Amino acid sequence: MKLKDTGLTAEELKDIVKKYMVEIYARYDFIAERAEGMYLYDEKGVAYLDFYGGVAVNTPGNRNPKVVAAVKDQLDDIMHTFNYPYTIPQALLAKKICDTIGMDKIFFQNSGTEANECMIKMARKYGVEKYGPEHYHIVTAINGFHGRTYGALSATGQPDNACQLGFKPMLPGFSYAEYNNLEDFKSKVTDNTIAIMIEPVQGEGGVHPATQEFIEGLRKLCDERGMLLLLDEVQTGWGRTGSPMAFMGYGVKPDCVTMAKAMGGGMPIGACCASEEVAAVFTSGTHGSTYGGHPLACAASLASISEILDRDLSGNAKVMGEYMKEKLAELPHVKEARGKGLLVGCEYDIPIALEVKWACFRRRLLITAIGDSVNRMIPPLILAKEHVDQAIEIMRDAINEAAAKYEVDQKTA
Numbered sequence: 001m002k003l004k005d006t007g008l009t010a011e012e013l014k015d016i017v018k019k020y021m022v023e024i025y026a027r028y029d030f031i032a033e034r035a036e037g038m039y040l041y042d043e044k045g046v047a048y049l050d051f052y053g054g055v056a057v058n059t060p061g062n063r064n065p066k067v068v069a070a071v072k073d074q075l076d077d078i079m080h081t082f083n084y085p086y087t088i089p090q091a092l093l094a095k096k097i098c099d100t101i102g103m104d105k106i107f108f109q110n111s112g113t114e115a116n117e118c119m120i121k122m123a124r125k126y127g128v129e130k131y132g133p134e135h136y137h138i139v140t141a142i143n144g145f146h147g148r149t150y151g152a153l154s155a156t157g158q159p160d161n162a163c164q165l166g167f168k169p170m171l172p173g174f175s176y177a178e179y180n181n182l183e184d185f186k187s188k189v190t191d192n193t194i195a196i197m198i199e200p201v202q203g204e205g206g207v208h209p210a211t212q213e214f215i216e217g218l219r220k221l222c223d224e225r226g227m228l229l230l231l232d233e234v235q236t237g238w239g240r241t242g243s244p245m246a247f248m249g250y251g252v253k254p255d256c257v258t259m260a261k262a263m264g265g266g267m268p269i270g271a272c273c274a275s276e277e278v279a280a281v282f283t284s285g286t287h288g289s290t291y292g293g294h295p296l297a298c299a300a301s302l303a304s305i306s307e308i309l310d311r312d313l314s315g316n317a318k319v320m321g322e323y324m325k326e327k328l329a330e331l332p333h334v335k336e337a338r339g340k341g342l343l344v345g346c347e348y349d350i351p352i353a354l355e356v357k358w359a360c361f362r363r364r365l366l367i368t369a370i371g372d373s374v375n376r377m378i379p380p381l382i383l384a385k386e387h388v389d390q391a392i393e394i395m396r397d398a399i400n401e402a403a404a405k406y407e408v409d410q411k412t413a
Contacts, residue, residue, distance in 0.1 A: 003031060003043040010043055028361055035062035038380055038387055040366065051391060052366045056203075056235045056343070056378040059262035060307040067265040070303035074296050081295065083288075089298035096305060097263075098273065101245050102253065105279035107272050108293035112234030112260035113147025115270035118287060119197070119256045120151045122274060123228050124173070125281040127194030131226075137193040138230070141179040143205035144198060146232050155197055158205075180210060182217040189225060195255075196222060197230035200246035200340075206374050207338055207345025209241075215250045228255040228278060234270070235343065238262035239308040239381050242318030242341035249340075265304025269297035313381035317341035320383045327392045332399055344377045345370065352402040359398035365391055 003010060010031055017023070030042040039047045040062065050062060060067065074089060081087065094106050107122075109115045120138065127135035138155065146152040148163060150171055157176035158164060178184040179202055189196075196218055202208045222229045229252075236246040237259035243249035247257060255278050260270035291297075308314065321341040328337035328346045335349045348356075351372035360367050368376050375395075379387070 002033060037061045048364045048366050049387060049391060050366050051377040051379040052368060053378050053380045056240060056261045058266055059239055059381050060265050060304050061380045061382045064265055064307060066307055067300050067303045070299040071296055074299035078295050083293060087295050089295050089302055090293040093298045093302045096302060103273035104276040105274050109270040109289055110268050110291050111270045113149045113152045115234060115258035115260050115272045116146045116152040116232055117149055118272040119230055119258050120155060121287060122256060122278060122282060123195040123230055126278050129281055134192045135194045136173045137190055138173060138195045138197050139175050139177055139185055139188045139193060140197045142176045143179060143202055145204035179208060180214045182214055186221060193227055195228040195230050199232045200236050201241060201343050203235045203343060206370055207343060207376055209340040212250060215252045219252045230254060231257045233257050234260045238305060239314035239317055240341050240343050243314050263301050263305060264297055265300050267297045267300035269301050317381045323385060324388050327388060331396055333403055342379060342381055342383060345374050347374045350406055352406050355402035355405060356398045359401045360394055363394045363398060365394040
């Protein structure tokens with residue numbers, strides 16, 4: 001839908017949002033009216049270089065033609081049904097995912113947080129059935145992020161963050177340990193611990209990849225203690241880190257893994273994959289979802305994943321991610337450029353990340369800020385060097401502007 005077709009001005013549309021919507025987002029002051037490839041276009045046709053990627057969703061590019069075509073084709077057949085008849089996109093997608101990543105079973109959900117709820121429930125039921133009613137404890141990582149529903153939020157190791165404040169008490173049965181610190185995780189494990197749950201790269205926690213030793217150590221610890229290794233790949237899954245799933249790049253297989261975002265290519269979908277043994281605890285009535293495995297979402301996901309695999313977008317993510325980190329490291333005030341594939345962050349030596357984000361926006365580059373000193377980039381995986389070079393020059397100007405403002409503020413404080 002175009003703004004001109006509504007009979008409204010841009011300001012009138014924004015006023016409707018302010019009047020009727022619960023506003024929790026720090027809005028960019030433009031109307032996203034069209035998207036294509038690496039760009040978002042506003043109501044005036046102005047292009048913005050998109051290093052948000054719909055928050056790691058539009059992996060094969062904004063409005064990827066094959067994803068769009070798959071949705072349109074599916075609309076001609078069936079839009080929605082309940083989950084008791086078989087549907088073709090759902091069955092084909094289940095096979096595609098499980099065969100590609102080497103997992104046995106899959107349960108479809110609508111989002112990343114729901115996928116994590118499913119994984120938590122599955123792990124707890126496995127522990128209770130195998131070891132007894134007290135075996136439901138899960139260790140997660142400090143500064144991890146797993147979603148905003150209560151189970152996923154309780155697993156999120158940010159007890160003093162705004163995402164938990166005002167919503168306590170959290171669900172019992174979770175402990176938090178320091179990320180990339182195997183000994184701390186070991187210390188949090190009790191006789192009733194059934195699982196360890198982490199992200200292969202902490203996205204909201206500041207873009208910190210797990211070390212090889214940490215991932216391998218957790219797998220060994222879980223094997224020794226009869227626990228499950230749960231990986232939240234809602235953001236890292238499907239090409240983002242340089243392999244189809246991040247765990248494949250580490251050569252370590254989880255007992256359960258979640259995914260969402262990139263798997264839909266723009267349509268809302270999530271999933272939890274598990275081993276045969278763990279998945280067996282879900283029987284009729286133990287879990288369910290009205291929209292999970294939705295035909296349109298599954299058709300889009302099948303097209304999105306096929307694009308990622310057929311075009312080796314994970315390989316491109318690996319190459320472009322290294323190139324981006326090299327270029328970011330050369331920018332002023334950048335203390336560290338880090339990440340895995342095209343989940344990239346740069347940390348500054350002064351707290352200017354938020355100012356940099358808005359200065360980039362004014363120059364028509366979309367990036368996000370994490371805290372006061374880290375900017376994160378999660379662009380579509382069709383990214384080319386020309387896009388990186390364009391973004392780097394914009395960021396250079398934005399950093400210089402933000403740093404100058406910071407220095408003035410410090411002098412007048």
